[in-house]
Amino acid sequence: MSLTTASDTIAPNRVTSLVKHLTDPQGFGDATLRNRRHDAIELLGGIPDPSALPTAELIESTRRVLGAPASGTDSLQYSRTAGLDPLRQWIAAREGVPVERILITNGGFHGISLSLAAIVDRGDLVAVDNPIFPLFLRGLELSQGQVLPIAVHNDGLDVEALSAELARGARPVAVYTVPDFHNPSQGTLPTAARTELVRLAEHYGFTVLADNPYRELRFRGEEQSFDVFNQSSHVVHINTFTKTLGPGLRLGWVVVPEHLVDAFVKLRSRQDSHSSTFVQSVVGDLLNAQPAFFDDNLATANALYRRRADLLADSLELHAPGEFQISQPEGGFFLWPRLLDDKIDAERLAHDASDEGVEYQRGSFFTSGEGSDADRHLRLAYGNVSEELLDEAAARIGRALARQRG
């Protein structure tokens, strides 16, 4: 055959149709484009405080794991797709399920993406929180599913609204919700509503994707049942060490119904084989060698997060009296104050706040459809911001509001 020179004839190589319709970053990404002040206070992400992350303990566990005379290199070798047993066993005991139902992931978002690959076919309907953790919608683009927004109120997903949609004939294959300390709207779904949600799932044959990264961060109020999720064959319960031991570990897990375990393992083994044996070994050592560590560390961290949440709520009221409706957070990383005065332009407020030196996520970023008042809210993330800076952030938001009050 004769080829002309490559430079004449070079043919474009291509990307899949899937890639072509993946959207560019919006919302979360936008912020980086702003003309941010060098002294800006960032209330942007669900990020744990550095002081809550176990650096010294991880050094010690790494030394123990890699330094073990006979087994030190095991943590640098291949391991099973489902995950390492010592780690899975610790998680299984905490979840109250057989170890076979625990699959290790590279963090909570990985649990979401695997669930979507396992359950959502192209064109399938997925009922979702409105407002919603917006990265879920980006993840859903890989499955090319359709969205049915369901309202989220102060106590999480409106299960009655979902029930009404189902009664009207909607047939989602999955329902996505954040049950504890909702992102962005901070509420927690009560046990009774969880029970009803699971009942609907079992009746209509959909799977609940219960995305629960903030579950361990309760600092007041009563825990709502997660057992109702773990006992159903129609729930994938998604969790992670991201908010408790550190996002950078990229270590999480899913509690999967027995009949889906094989599907998850088959998908995962075709993606990246398994999560880091090294990270699993080190964290497994940390949790098992020091049984009290995880809960003790959590108690200290949650006390810190409670002080921050309360201070932020108080400071907002102090620096912007009467401007916001605020619910007292019971846990998690987010305050979701609502602007009380409809005359305040929320988009202009975010712009002015940036100008004053405080960055937060506008509520409008979090809508998944019509009918939400998310655009009247601010999502203020306080997990990794000191009390002093939180007070200053509230003062800056107050000054930004004052600009519109003229």
Place this chain on the structure above:
Amino acid sequence: MSLTTASDTIAPNRVTSLVKHLTDPQGFGDATLRNRRHDAIELLGGIPDPSALPTAELIESTRRVLGAPASGTDSLQYSRTAGLDPLRQWIAAREGVPVERILITNGGFHGISLSLAAIVDRGDLVAVDNPIFPLFLRGLELSQGQVLPIAVHNDGLDVEALSAELARGARPVAVYTVPDFHNPSQGTLPTAARTELVRLAEHYGFTVLADNPYRELRFRGEEQSFDVFNQSSHVVHINTFTKTLGPGLRLGWVVVPEHLVDAFVKLRSRQDSHSSTFVQSVVGDLLNAQPAFFDDNLATANALYRRRADLLADSLELHAPGEFQISQPEGGFFLWPRLLDDKIDAERLAHDASDEGVEYQRGSFFTSGEGSDADRHLRLAYGNVSEELLDEAAARIGRALARQRG
């Protein structure tokens, strides 16, 4: 609405059509089903020797990274999808490409699966090695691509055979090959053939997936150019620290053409956000803080692998004289001896060998289509087996052969 009790009416939840057609493990998985002897010698996987894995150095790097007063917790926080810059810079320097083209992955297989998601649409044709690394075919199931097998000989992919298929009208969107120390067939694609392969890619508009996990493991002979891959806009060059620093790290990279970077990042950010910041920080520290370490460690390891490869080849000739055609390996982890006598039943041989206490992968596992003589070969992996056990393994293969010689 009225719901009857869940137990009457429970509806099955479902999995995607994609999951339904994922195959069960074959070949590699089969071996575990055999009635293996407790003292079996395993020549099964492309696994580095434990002595080559840097346990002490990783402890030291972990201590440095996590113990840094100001930045210790950074390695436990979120980081960018593309990967951490100190690690990417080290890799970019080694690859001779701008750092923007280096994307960090969770190991070599992850580089394959991301490439397939980016490039292969359902029904697309992918030309592949025959014989082939069989897990590639399992990975391809996620993209539902079609396979066009291309012969692999002693010096890797038969690029002329590929060229003839293209001339006859075949239009693959991608060509998958292992260019260095082929798995399973041990050969290396010469620079001239690489150049021609890239020229065909640029002419016909397909992408070469050059899967190169064994590249650093050369212990004799001349290195063939990888620059020809890195300089083309039609190659994704897939690599990993799996064979050099340890599979359990789950840390690899892809060299991606500039126009595909965005596609890879979009896909990856929807899957598991990014690779472990912790692992990237620790390995980045190891590589940058001790600039001589990587190559020194490799030199020691490669000397070990050379001794093992040569001993295994010699021992086979000693214990089974005249039974095998053997090429002297120049690197990598595999010996691919061919049975010279067509009267030997290769399947029975594997069974008898297992009975004698040696486990290897039958060549028949590695075919991707008609026309290969892979079923006349054995894939013997020597990377993590001592010289003493390799000699004993060869003796056991000799005894297994003797059974058919009666």
